[in-house]
Amino acid sequence: DVKVTQSSRYLVKRTGEKVFLECVQDMDHENMFWYRQDPGLGLRLIYFSYDVKMKEKGDIPEGYSVSREKKERFSLILESASTNQTSMYLCASRPPAGGRTDTQYFGPGTRLTVL
């Protein structure tokens, strides 16, 4: 079974803090994603990585950065947390296109509250 883990289930931070969210997958997937999920808005893509050190901006990258130094690990960084970044953050991974499956596998999520 694919396993995607995230460093924290719940996190409380203060405005202006630098926040690191970690995601690790154990299936050697090239593609990894960071989403945020807010009521009524669905999942919105923040950043996407298709290989080590490779990244693409998603729909809402402002205020975020990412790091992919190893294939299994994809980190989301909030440079200076703000209250409007309070949300559920979901990491996902998937195998390369053209394979047997294009399923995105999700981690358990991190509920971040910024005070």
Add this chain to the structure above:
Amino acid sequence: QKEVEQNSGPLSVPEGAIASLNCTYSDRGSQSFFWYRQYSGKSPELIMSIYSNGDKEDGRFTAQLNKASQYVSLLIRDSQPSDSATYLCAVNRRDSNYQLIWGAGTKLIIKP
């Protein structure tokens, strides 16, 4: 117009009945369509994927795709209380093999 639209619900269905969930999308170039289920407090998990017009069945679930009308639906037969969840529709971006556009989800409640 949102790129992927779903009725937010809640949709209430009696146990044993058929639940019908609908999704419309705006990009005619989309080729891949997915239904994910998300239980409260949990992360999404894939139920069905569909790529061609018509029906695709998997157990109690049937996905239906109509590209001409730009809608995709999910039917759940013999609905069970354990089917109560939010169902997310996702569609691939035309210019990406990897990225999905997500609907906001429909909350389904199965009443015993």
